Amino acid sequence: MLMTNWVAKAKSVVISIAAIVISIGGWNDTETVLLNTYQKIKTNFTHENEYQLIEKLTVGHSFDYVRQTTGFPQAVKASTIDRGVKFNYFYFDKFLLSIAVKENRVAAYAIQALQNDFMAPIPYTEYTLYESSLAEIIKQPDKNYIESGSVNFYLDAIELGRDALFHQLMVGMYSYTTSNALQTNTISKLDDAYLFDNTQEINSNLGLIRSSEVNTFSISELPDDIVLEMMLTKFEFMSYFS
Numbered sequence: 001m002l003m004t005n006w007v008a009k010a011k012s013v014v015i016s017i018a019a020i021v022i023s024i025g026g027w028n029d030t031e032t033v034l035l036n037t038y039q040k041i042k043t044n045f046t047h048e049n050e051y052q053l054i055e056k057l058t059v060g061h062s063f064d065y066v067r068q069t070t071g072f073p074q075a076v077k078a079s080t081i082d083r084g085v086k087f088n089y090f091y092f093d094k095f096l097l098s099i100a101v102k103e104n105r106v107a108a109y110a111i112q113a114l115q116n117d118f119m120a121p122i123p124y125t126e127y128t129l130y131e132s133s134l135a136e137i138i139k140q141p142d143k144n145y146i147e148s149g150s151v152n153f154y155l156d157a158i159e160l161g162r163d164a165l166f167h168q169l170m171v172g173m174y175s176y177t178t179s180n181a182l183q184t185n186t187i188s189k190l191d192d193a194y195l196f197d198n199t200q201e202i203n204s205n206l207g208l209i210r211s212s213e214v215n216t217f218s219i220s221e222l223p224d225d226i227v228l229e230m231m232l233t234k235f236e237f238m239s240y241f242s
Helices: 002-024 027-045 048-055 063-070 181-195 199-210 224-230 234-241
Strands: 075-078 085-091 095-102 105-113 143-147 153-159 168-174 216-220
Touching (some): 048 095, 181 199
Antiparallel strands (some): 143 153, 168 216
16 A cells, blocks of 8 residues: 555656646657656655566576666676586665576576565565565475575575476575574574484474565576575675675
8 A cells, every 4th residue: 555655646746747847848858857757766666677677587598688687797706516607696775686697598596685575576476575474485395405604594495397497496585684583593593403403493493484484586497506606695795785
């Protein structure tokens, strides 16, 4: 409802500006002013522009084509697992876009929300970030990945079907600026439980994590270890983008 109110106000502002500029004269000038005003309103008060950008991303696109939309990456690093893969990072105020490129093709990409209200659609699902729990989005994961320390994440992974070219979807929690202390603590406890093979603690903490909302996803045709390598540590994130 709040977003709808902003859209209504935006339309009112645009109409008012149009009336003023038209009274001065010149439709071409009016059209330019209206477009600029509308884009600024969408950027400041909605996430529509960002969602549209993300929805255009596809594994298999040429990297040159993608950069027409994203611009140039602010940071690049090479994979230590596959020297033919380069990781490219695009920092937006609302999210971090990471793209793994091999032979000038998008081989994987990941979205990590940097704001709690950034509900980007998760491809090949009916869900969005910060909308539903991980257990709802991926009911039976094929694999899961967890780490705490310099990086702190939990990810469930499933292989997608033929319609998605059998790419892999990872969904979970990985935070730089939207840290949830309870969630971070639970991930750390789960990591320790796996380390000491404590089944009771594993089940307890895993249930808590999978009942939480998610803030990241990735789509990939690459091996899992390369996708995980693409995820920046907190130190790398601060070094590149602070």
